[in-house]
Amino acid sequence: MPTLVVKNRQGTEMRVDAQxxxxxxxxxxxxxxxxxxICGGLCSCxxxxxxxxxxxxERLPSxxxxxxxxxxxxxxxxxxxxxxxxxxxxxxALDGLSLEVAPSDF
Ligand code: FES
Numbered sequence: 001m002p003t004l005v006v007k008n009r010q011g012t013e014m015r016v017d018a019q020x021x022x023x024x025x026x027x028x029x030x031x032x033x034x035x036x037x038i039c040g041g042l043c044s045c046x047x048x049x050x051x052x053x054x055x056x057x058e059r060l061p062s063x064x065x066x067x068x069x070x071x072x073x074x075x076x077x078x079x080x081x082x083x084x085x086x087x088x089x090x091x092x093a094l095d096g097l098s099l100e101v102a103p104s105d106f
Contacts, residue, residue: 002095008033009101018090024050024099025086034101041086046070046105051081053098060088076102 004016004024010033018027025048029037039045043066052060057080063071064087071082082102088094 002090002092002097004028004090004094005096005098006031006034007098007100009103018094020090020092022090023086024088024090024094024097025084027090028085028101035085036104037086039086043067043070043084043087046074046084048085049074049076049102049105050083050085051078051100051102052083053100054081056094056097056099057081059093063087074102075105 002018002020004018006016006028007013008031014031016027023041025035025037025041028034036047038047067084067087071077
């Protein structure tokens with residue numbers, strides 16, 4: 001079972017035993033002060049925005065054009081580290097992945 005290291009919107013870091021085969025968003029949305037994920041993973045709301053730690057960015061699948069377009073509308077968009085957590089499936093290879101929940105745009 002892969003472990004994700006998640007810093008929530010209050011700055012609290014948590015280690016999360018994640019389920020493979022579902023998205024990062026689905027694994028972290030029930031944590032305190034975590035992503036809102038209003039659209040439920042349909043890549044249409046950007047409320048699942050997270051920042052991926054630098055040493056993990058290259059190990060993830062690339063952003064789609066649709067994902068990038070949504071993220072660019074966020075006030076806290078980071079061209080290097082921003083991802084929609086609903087667009088990344090958790091696998092064993094992501095064991096130890098470190099990320100931070102982005103501030104809310106609302
Ligand atoms: S949950 Fe809406 S874009 Fe990810």
